[in-house]
Amino acid sequence: MLQNILSFRPKPVDWIFSIKTFAAAVLALYIAMAFDLDRPVWSMATVYIVAHPLSGVLASKAVYRVLGTLLGAVVAVILIPNLVNAPMVLSAVLALWVGVCLFFARLDRTPRSYVLMLAGYTVALIGFPSVTDPISVFPTAIARFQEITLGILCATLVGHIILPRHLGPVIAAQIDGWMGDVAKLVIESFDADMDPDQLDRDRARIASDLGELRGMALHLGYEKSRFAGQTRELQALQSAMASLLPVCFAVHDRLTALKAADVKVPEELRRLCDDIIKHINQESHDPALVADLHHRVTAFRDQIRQADDWGGLLMINLCDRLHRLLDFHHDCRVLWDGIRAGKAPSDVLGRWYGAAGAEGMDRDANGAVRSGIAAMVAVIAVCAFWIATGWNAGGTAAMMAAVGSSIMSFLDNPVPALKGFMRYTTIAVGGVVFYNLMILPGIDGFPLLVLSFAPYCIVLGVFMTSQVTYGFGLAMVVNLVMILNLDTTFSSDIESILGGGVASLIGFAAAAVATALIRVVPADQSIMRLVRANWRDIAAVARGSFAHGRLILVRRLLDRQGLILPRLAMAPQRRDTLVRVMPEVSIASALYDLRMTTLFTNKRVSDRIKVLLRSIARHFEARLTDPDRLPDPWIVEEVDNLLRMAVSDLAAAERERLVLPLVALRRTLSKTGVPRLRKHSGGGMLPAQPTIMGETA
The missing domain is CATH 1.20.58 (Methane Monooxygenase Hydroxylase; Chain G, domain 1)
Structure with a gap:
């Protein structure tokens, strides 16, 4: 990360984004202090959490965060008063809620997943600090919702009014x-x-x-760009x-x-x-x-x-x-x-939009379950330690365990990112001590407060514009703001500040350990999961049990190819896997067409096609446990027999309908050998060596 930070060269638009974000954060902090909200820093931190250089992304994140926060606040108000006398049960229920929300969020590969993720850890943010004072849970929920909504509104207004980037x-x-x-x-x-x-x-x-x-x-x-609503x-x-x-x-x-x-x-x-x-x-x-x-x-x-x-x-x-x-x-x-x-023309739009839905995207149910369980284990472990020791900052650690388990869950291996967040939190604690001892005691009035934070926040905010340095910039700013806990009056409590910083680190450490033990899947295993998912779909097409149309089938297999590519950097030994996966779209399409051909051809040909399809389905099902399994040579022979039958015995329309998918399928079975299509005494075809299914198209 240090190399990425040192090599980062911000552009003018990056500085503009950072200055705008700081202005929105200061505005939110000022309004929160003016209205004497419970913890004004939540408003300031929220601005940075939802900030994005593009106005449309910023606005959608803002809407999803408001909805997720509202849902989490309602659930916290329902659960805390009713379960506060049973701390272990309450901890288990809150952990279960975080895990279930994270599970469904991981299944939804759209920005809407932010709603469920926020609903999950918002309960932790509101609930755990209220455990020792359950009567205050409703005011706390209202305060968090107000503060977060204020930060969102300020970020959105500034982002859309001042030099918006659509x-x-x-x-x-x-x-x-x-x-x-x-x-x-x-x-x-x-x-x-x-x-x-x-x-x-x-x-x-x-x-x-x-x-x-x-x-x-x-x-x-x-947003209001020329493509809005399209x-x-x-x-x-x-x-x-x-x-x-x-x-x-x-x-x-x-x-x-x-x-x-x-x-x-x-x-x-x-x-x-x-x-x-x-x-x-x-x-x-x-x-x-x-x-x-x-x-x-x-x-x-x-x-x-x-x-x-x-x-x-x-x-x-x-x-x-x-x-x-x-x-x-x-x-x-x-x-x-x-x-x-x-x-856009409605006929063309209708033809292609059906394949753009969730059915055309891969869903990693196993990964979603692992993410949910890891979050539950991390939260329960921290809560058990908190209850057993009576640790004053245990609530903060439990909150951070929920947050840490959630925010990085979209990664195959969130552990390095969590470790990085812990390092940045440690550095930020050093900044907190410096501000608390050297800067804030001499501040008198809001303008000086703004000037004191401007260099730190603007410089680090610039790093949030790059994907590779985003985590560094966000962690440094948000942790400084949250741990300092700025309010209308200054109070220096180093013991409390350090305790909160240590609790945050322990919470993230618990999330990292639980994630490493339960959630992390090596890149090569992740690639093979995607490959096996392809094989299951191809087998389903061959058996006639695939419930969607051709375009959705093609879109889903292509989506998995796009997911495999970035993982190859972490598993270069699987690079040949991508080469073998690419033709599987052609394989699936050919099988789909053959299945449809059985509806139009005569019974003798239809029965032979169905036998062939069942054999291919068994081949792909067997590859789930034996990835390098070669296709049965009989499959090659039967494709050639069907080709010869189509050429010599079928009428023109029926012949072409059958030949097109068979030729494509024949090219997937073997790169060597040429089928003998004319009857002769020497046999049905020239020798062909079967290769791994999916090697060609």
Whole structure:
């Protein structure tokens, strides 16, 4: 962290943010003191807790924090008076509430989770200080709610009135950048000689970046930028852009397969691919050109519709992917143009928004349970020590155990962040002692108080603008303010201050220990959980038990790819896992299409497809315990048998419906060997070596 702090170079906008935040904090402190609120520092600290450089994010955090604080205050008022005579039961109930709230907060991967998290540890913030005086719980709850709401209002007003920085332009710049990245990816995907590792990195990076858009779009309803109120449209755009990634993967794979099979790509198809590249890289979007390209793709496919060789089937499949590429890219451009114009087409919006909901996102129920249990254990352990020893500052330690278990729970391994918070708290205690002994005794009046805090808060507030130094800046400011416990009159009580600082450290230490023992999952295990979740969904698709449509299926698998990427930095030995996971979107889509084909084809073919699907489902279910399990060679043979049957025995429409997913699936089963599609005396196919399912698309 020290290296990050020393290398940080703030920009003018960072200084503006820090000055605005300090101004809002001072305003909140002044109003709280003027109205003689119970603990004015809560208002000042709240400003820093909800502060964000972007006005939309700031406003949404403010709303969620008010709601969470209100819910927590109500629960505290209900629980404390009724259970105060049974301290162990009260501790257990409060710990259970914190854990349950954290569990549901972890399941909700949107900014709304802040409501439940706040509701959980707000009960601890209000409840534990009131245990020794239960009659005061209602006034304390009212005071906390007033102080926190005051801080939120001041932060929001200052953030929106003084040089506001809206979220909309930031999102617009990112989308333009992603559009450019997708256009570059298309160029790379049409190059059969492109380095596969580079393609994997580019696809993974785009998938990871797109994951940010969904959460950012949720904040747009809280600001007045040009994109305000277009959350649904932006989430639909995210789904459409994400769906381009597996299509690009498939295009590159089919071209690579044609080259590996020594099949010469017809000049007409080459020109068509070049024109698609030119179209996608144009700055302006021409729907008429899209229609013309679709017509040319269809015309070429009609020329090879009756092909009965592997090269011909690959080109038929490639034509289908080109249609999808044109359609998905057209929808992206139309949505983006409509969003910028303030009116996205309803038909395109309806097509993609359904895949943007919670069903299309991964949920880590196991991680949520572990987080909840870790929070419960940390709070109960501190409470048991508090009750057994009669420690005066035990309530503060219990509060910090609840807070520490909650605020870092979104990380795979919160322990390093908690340790960092403890280090920063220790440094802040040194600052508290300095201010208490050297600065505050000489302060007379609010203006001097503001001047004395300005250098410290403004300099450290700048660090809150960077993700890598945010925790340092926040901890240094908030801990100083809270431990000093500023009020209308100055009173120096070093023993109490140091006791509160030590209690805070013990609370965070309890959270860190409980988290390390219960919650922490190594990065490689986290990656494999995501991979196994993919396999379960793929098996469900093969068995016909997947309850959602194709777009949600694709979106969910792509969401997991985006979650895997940042974890690879901590588990580089799993880098090949990402390469193997990427084609699983194509695998799932092919199985989904095969399942749908059984509804339209004759019973003889349908029964054989169902047997194949059950075998593939068993393969993926077996990989849950044996990740490197190879597919049964019979699966490869049966795919080739079905391909041969489709080529020789089925009518044109039924033939194409079956060939498209079978060709894609055949490419996932083996990178070597070519299926023998014409009947001959030598057997049904050329030798093929099965590989790990998911290695290609």
